[in-house]
Amino acid sequence: MDDSRRSRANVDPITRINIFDFDGTLFASPQPNHELWEDPLFGYLKADTMIFKGWYQHRKSLSFDESIRRRRWKGWWNNEMVDLVRESVKHPNSLTVLLTGRGYSEFHHIITDMVERKDLKFDVMGLKPDQNTIKWNLCYKSSIIQKVGDMKYEELIRNETSLVKVDMMENSEHLEEQSNRSNSSRKKLKSINTRVTTKEFKLMFISELLEHHPSVKSIRLWDDREHHVKCFQCLFDDLKSRGIVDEAIAKMVFLPIRYFDPYQEYLIVQAMIDDHNKEVERFSKAQANESSRKFSLGKIQLVPREYYYNRYVYTKFAIQLEGVNF
Known part of the structure; x- marks a missing residue:
């Protein structure tokens, strides 16, 4: 040596x-915005076993546009x-x-x-x-x-x-x-x-x-x-x-909660649901394989819900499973 x-x-x-x-x-890190999602869906997003891998395990939950990246996430x-x-x-x-x-x-x-x-x-x-x-x-x-x-x-x-x-x-x-x-x-x-x-x-x-x-x-x-x-x-x-x-x-450690732009967040959640549905479909074709992941939810889709408060109308999204609304 x-x-x-x-x-x-x-x-x-x-x-x-x-x-x-x-x-x-x-x-x-941006979190799901409770103002956009009904309670059951909001809980599912933060769990890691309900909708695909969950918000914090989906790569798009840290997807920032190039202007933010250039500024090194200032x-x-x-x-x-x-x-x-x-x-x-x-x-x-x-x-x-x-x-x-x-x-x-x-x-x-x-x-x-x-x-x-x-x-x-x-x-x-x-x-x-x-x-x-x-x-x-x-x-x-x-x-x-x-x-x-x-x-x-x-x-x-x-x-x-x-x-x-x-x-x-x-x-x-x-x-x-x-x-x-x-x-x-x-x-x-x-x-x-x-x-x-x-x-x-x-x-x-x-x-x-x-x-x-x-x-x-x-x-x-x-x-x-x-x-x-x-x-x-x-x-x-x-x-x-x-x-x-x-x-x-x-x-x-305490940090203020941050969110993505609502439309960007909608696209992220839609991508999560698309990935979830693909996994459900793969699982349905290979149920005999013990290593396949089992899902609590089947195929799902986003559905808008309108709410009225003090003459104002606002929309939250829910999920629909095989014709049953949550």
């Missing part, structure tokens, strides 16, 4: 992890979080992590393009895997070599983690045991066929980061969902009580 390679292999270990959520935390970023990311990544002993429930195949290129245009750098970018297996070579960025060295980087990217559907405390009870394991090329964890939730994915991702970097003594996390923040803080308190880390804080 030459001197430069040896010196990078002996860099001080990571002692702090800073984790940033994307939607509603780092970036004011006005959509949380500048306070942007500054924290830039400060974090400068520190040689800090691991700066973007962690989101957005799916890897749909959003890896989109979100990577967005953060790069904003001149943001992360040591790790964790997007929810498509097949319940975290492939760490897709998460760790090669720039981390300057912090952990070549040998450690090669070791990290050989890892794969099969996600286990566990609740918060079950996950935390195994963290200490996991942190004492030797690193291996593949984690021998029980696989399941059902999709894990975003919360479950993030919990396992954090626990694996601690296993990868056992010298970590401080974790800070920023997220916009209150129930997620409470869950993470409960986990963090457990880690502190058992001496795994000295400091662990989950912080709540």
